[in-house]
Amino acid sequence: MQSLRLLRTAALRAKPMSSTIRAPVRRGYAEAVTSDKIKLSLSLPHQAIYKATDVVQVNIPAESGVMGVLANHVPSIEQLKAGIVDIIEEGGANKQFFVSGGFAVVQPNSRLSINAVEAYTLDEFSLDAVKSQLAEANKIASGSGSEQDIAEAKIEVEVLETLQAALKA
Amino acid sequence: MAFAWKQAGVSYNKYLSIAAQAIRKSLKEQARVAAERRSGNELKVSRWENGKQQEAKYLGNSEQ
Numbered sequence: 001m002q003s004l005r006l007l008r009t010a011a012l013r014a015k016p017m018s019s020t021i022r023a024p025v026r027r028g029y030a031e032a033v034t035s036d037k038i039k040l041s042l043s044l045p046h047q048a049i050y051k052a053t054d055v056v057q058v059n060i061p062a063e064s065g066v067m068g069v070l071a072n073h074v075p076s077i078e079q080l081k082a083g084i085v086d087i088i089e090e091g092g093a094n095k096q097f098f099v100s101g102g103f104a105v106v107q108p109n110s111r112l113s114i115n116a117v118e119a120y121t122l123d124e125f126s127l128d129a130v131k132s133q134l135a136e137a138n139k140i141a142s143g144s145g146s147e148q149d150i151a152e153a154k155i156e157v158e159v160l161e162t163l164q165a166a167l168k169a
Numbered sequence: 170m171a172f173a174w175k176q177a178g179v180s181y182n183k184y185l186s187i188a189a190q191a192i193r194k195s196l197k198e199q200a201r202v203a204a205e206r207r208s209g210n211e212l213k214v215s216r217w218e219n220g221k222q223q224e225a226k227y228l229g230n231s232e233q
Binding site: 082118130150151156 | 172173174177178179181183184185186187188189191192193194195196197198200201204207
């Protein structure tokens, strides 16, 4: 009914002599949001793993907890801790990267930028190396070193335990 | 547990470098060598006086 009326007013406004009367292009809110994909950029100081690539969902290990980011997420900045960034690509393929921590910036218009120092897929890690480091870090953390040394060793323990759990899963 | 390191005076920047170092050391041989070569830094300092460079002083590398 309304579109009929619109057509008629358009026709009335059109010059009487013009033979081609086109209906005005209507643009609604639903059309402005066309994509349900999020553009992901995953960058390291030495490499860009993803460069504004369309993906479906990204799960990030934020300090405040693991969060999933879909298209049209509320803009926010999240500090990351060491953990797995889980990327669900178009077509359902799933990719996992273990990142060292960094920042994830959810920008308006469905853009997500993740900056990290290091990011590797799980198959690039050696479980034995993780175990031997973990044993060493645990020794320092429970030893009688300075407060600084113990705090640093505890960070290592936390990172390595997360990594170990990820590798075993 | 979260931010326990912050109470010990460790900055987030330091946290990141420790985490990144732990990750690099956990890699398999081939990737680890490539990563460690990339992560190394060296620092040299020298003063300029009267338009001439004075003796360069080596301040060490990131491994030390």
